Amino acid sequence: MAEITLNGKELETAPGATVLEAARAAGVDIPTLCYHEALGPYGACRLCIVEASGPVLKPSLITSCNAKAADGMAINTESPLVVKTRKILFELLIARSPRTKPLLEMAARFGVEGTRFKAAQGEPDNCLRCGICVRACTGKIGASAIVFARRGQGRHVTAEFEKSSSLCIGCGSCANLCPTGAIRMLDEGGRRRIFVNERVISDLPLVECRNCGRLFVTPKQADYVNAKTSGQGRPSPGDLCPECLRVSKASALSGLPPD
Amino acid sequence: MNEKVIISVCVGTGGMAAGALDVIKAFETELAGRGVEAEFKKRCEVHKVGCRGFCAKDVLVDVTAAGKTRTYQNISAGMAPRIVDEHILQGNPVMEWAVGPEYATFHGKQHKLVLAECGIIDPEEIGSYMEHGGYKAAAKALLKLHPEEIINEIKKSGLRGRGGAGFPTGMKWEFCRKAPGTRKCVICNADEGDPGAFMDRSVVEGNPHSVIEGMLIGAFAIGANEGYVYIRAEYPLAVERLKRAIGQARESGWLGKDIQGSGCDFDIRIGLGAGAFVCGEETALIASLEGQIGEPRPKPPFPANKGLWGMPTNINNVETWATVPKIINNGAPWFSGIGSEKSKGTKIFSLVGKIKNTGLVEVPMGMPLKEIIYDIGGGVPDGKKLKAVQTGGPSGGCITADYIETPVDYESLGALGSIMGSGGMVVMDEDTCMVDVARFFLSFCMDESCGQCTPCREGTKEMVRLLEEITRGEGTPEHITMLEEICAAMKEASLCGLGKTASNPVLSTLKYFRHEYDAHIFEKKCPAAACRALINFRIDENRCKGCGMCLRNCPQGAITGQKKKPHTVDPDKCIKCGACLDSCKFGAVSKA
Structure with missing residues (x-):
């Protein structure tokens, strides 16, 4: 627990909370792109900057996502320096991705409309390099199929060797988590394909549900989930689609037939 | 008794590039071929030593004979026989190949501490x-x-x-x-x-x-x-x-x-x-x-x-x-006891750019910049004027000739908006355009940015674009405002030191060379005549002898003129490569 001052108001934070968590718990809006509750702080988009000062801290900008709230900290989320700096960050991001709706909406929420900077050369893409997909795939799923390649201006999300990934299990976490829709997942013609900015990074066959016949999972994902849940006495989830799995579990618990 | 002779050859990267290994081989062949040891009873050893700093004069060779060391400069393999003959065998050093007085001045004001043994000891033993x-x-x-x-x-x-x-x-x-x-x-x-x-x-x-x-x-x-x-x-x-x-x-x-x-x-x-x-x-x-x-x-x-x-x-x-x-x-x-109040000891600098004595120098902290540039470095070559000194690499800043008395230590350089950095010191003369310098360092940082955080990845790119437009004569006052705002945001919000300091070359040139930015923006002129889009080549008809040298060297066919009559440059065809300027022997070609 820490006692901090947030935009002039004193408050107590939850134990071990970051400044961002404390602010959000108190209903203060701080923009973030690369932060995700499940993945922890990353500190790359820099939009969550706040002005902090404290007993041992000179007033300076810090990223609230990875700074732990500490006793005596005074946080200002809307100081002139924060507003000015954040505006430039938004403008720079909009210059890269001028048509990305979630970005434009977030910027507008913080008073930034449009950009003075020039749009990226070539076709602008929706990927803001927040790395949520990469971190989820590597840190949570454990597949490391989707990665960052190149550096600086060339940094982009892709699969190994810019080809359709051999490591991807087709779970779709990247597409589900992508904040801008730059990654899409499409189930069509018996296959599941994942696109980053319209380029296929994964193309896998789908298998049928043993019960209802719906195409719902890739064999790789089914194997992966089975391997992770083996020996726990559950029906093999790779065989049943989520709906049939739910019904079969309920039936097993209640002793009633599935229908 | 056998007299001992030691030949020390610089085998740093500078020396090696200048042919140090061939020089060593030549000395060894020469010594063995003449039987210097067997016949003349002189025990000769060829030693490999590290860089002693004066890279402009590589390959540097020390010959220690009869207790005296003589240093030779710009030595190539073909010069070994004469040195062996005259110096080692006859005891008459080849004075015309020996280092000049600038070698002594180059080393005179230095204080070698870290480099004390470099160039003396064999780094491989x-x-x-x-x-x-x-x-x-x-x-x-x-x-x-x-x-x-x-x-x-x-x-x-x-x-x-x-x-x-x-x-x-x-x-x-x-x-x-x-x-x-x-x-x-x-x-x-x-x-x-x-x-x-x-x-x-x-x-x-x-x-x-x-x-x-x-x-x-x-x-x-x-x-x-x-x-x-x-x-x-x-x-x-x-x-x-x-x-x-x-x-x-x-x-x-x-x-x-x-x-x-x-x-x-x-x-x-x-x-x-x-x-x-x-x-x-x-x-x-x-x-x-x-x-x-x-x-x-x-x-x-x-x-x-x-x-x-x-x-x-x-x-x-x-x-x-x-x-x-x-x-x-x-x-x-x-x-x-060495150095200034808050910066102790010595610091090594690599002195490069428009400077006579290019090389590695180690000086006590707090030595005025002037002494490093003029006393050790020998000043700017070709009679040109010193314009600025860039310290600290891409994270550093430019110091103008007005601040030449500044003591070189952490605090003083910081106060001028530059940094000590790791010790790069790039000397610039009047032909250097400071907007172009800022563009160069920024594009270096843009290429080297890891791309992880927004301000560095996007900010460097945007700044390079703005600076390029200014050097092309397409800048507006708004360009300066935008540059300043991006600089401030990058300094405040970048993830690591690269992004936090990448704006320093822009900030320091804006501070000390604002007039050059203004000249590019308002007058569409590059005062240093370095930005291609803003310069024109001209042939002075009074000086031109009509020799046709420029005409032959022009890759674009932009120069016309009859033999022995003044030539002219067609500005529409000219790509501003400068080949005419370099080839004219009469100083008739100028750029402005």
Whole structure:
């Protein structure tokens, strides 16, 4: 627990909370792109900057996502320096991705409309390099199929060797988590394909549900989930689609037939 | 009795590039062929030595005969026979090849401490290092001093990190020593990436054992058993010498288990960098050593608490490590007696650009810039005027000729908006356009940005675009406003040091050379006549003799004229390559 001052108001934070968590718990809006509750702080988009000062801290900008709230900290989320700096960050991001709706909406929420900077050369893409997909795939799923390649201006999300990934299990976490829709997942013609900015990074066959016949999972994902849940006495989830799995579990618990 | 003659040949990268290996071979062939030892009873040894700094005059060769050392400059293999003949056999040095007075002035004002043995000892033989007092400091530290005494000594000496930021080394060691954990490590940062900087390379090439000895002392003081040297793969010679030195140190019991019976275990491994500038940043360096992508990580946690594979880690630069044995040998008061009030000791600079005596110089901290540029560096060549000195590499700034009296130390350079950095010093003359300089450094940072954080990835790109437009004459006053705003945001909000400091070249040129930006924007002129889009080539009809030299050299056919009549340049066809200017012998071509 820490006692901090947030935009002039004193408050107590939850134990071990970051400044961002404390602010959000108190209903203060701080923009973030690369932060995700499940993945922890990353500190790359820099939009969550706040002005902090404290007993041992000179007033300076810090990223609230990875700074732990500490006793005596005074946080200002809307100081002139924060507003000015954040505006430039938004403008720079909009210059890269001028048509990305979630970005434009977030910027507008913080008073930034449009950009003075020039749009990226070539076709602008929706990927803001927040790395949520990469971190989820590597840190949570454990597949490391989707990665960052190149550096600086060339940094982009892709699969190994810019080809359709051999490591991807087709779970779709990247597409589900992508904040801008730059990654899409499409189930069509018996296959599941994942696109980053319209380029296929994964193309896998789908298998049928043993019960209802719906195409719902890739064999790789089914194997992966089975391997992770083996020996726990559950029906093999790779065989049943989520709906049939739910019904079969309920039936097993209640002793009633599935229908 | 056999007289001993020693021929020392510089085999730093500069010397090697100038043909040092051929020179050595030529001397060896010559000495053997003439039977100098058998017939003339002169015992000749050809020694390889590291860089002694004056790279402009490589290959440099010292011949020590009859107790006197004579230095020769710009030596090639073909010159060996005459030196052997006249100097070694007849005792008459070849004066026309000997170094001139500038060699003495170049070295005269220097204070060689880290470089003291570079160019004297054979970097490939531990014995040569030992003869010059090598590992004496380590023996003293490991066998006679308590780790805390060592840290106190370093703290008292006032040594600050030579990698750029100037953090007090003793304090850094203390943080790491006090950090909880039993497995700790020290790292030597030899990922020297600033354009035009080669201090660390020369130290590792010329005296690799000094770095190993410094690391050993530091590791003992901190309580670390593991050491890494992260060095650029682009420094093959330095890597090779370091590998050899580490091997010899192990054989001689200066690395390994229970070093010299002190109970201290320490060993060093080499990690090769693959050329990313950002890997000089300590957290990116650690990521790279771990086998991850070389990208910086947010601080805290600081490496002193959680560094390489989570171990408390202490990272210092090559020069810092190489300074440590000197302090242990000579004591903190001796060291703090050199330098200025807050910056102690000496600093090595690589003096490059528009300067007569290009090379490596080591001077006491606080020496006025003027003395480094004029007394040691010999000033700007071709009678041109000094315009600015860029220090600190891409993270540094430009200092104008008006501030030439500035003492070179951490505080004074910082006050001028530049930094000490790792020691690059690029001298610029009146032909240099400062907007173009800012553009150059910014595009370097843009290429080297890891791309992780928004301000650095997008900000450098946008600034390069703005600066390019200004150099093309497409700038507006709004360009300056936008540049200033992006600079401020990058300084405040970037993740690592690269982004935080990348705007320095823009900020410092805006501060001191605003008039040049204005000239580009309002008058569409480049005062230094360097920006191609804004200059025109002209032929002076009074000076032109109609020789046709420019006409023949013009790749575009933009020059016309009859023989022996003044020629003219067609500005529409001209691509401003400058071939006409370079080829005219009568000074008739000018650009403005």
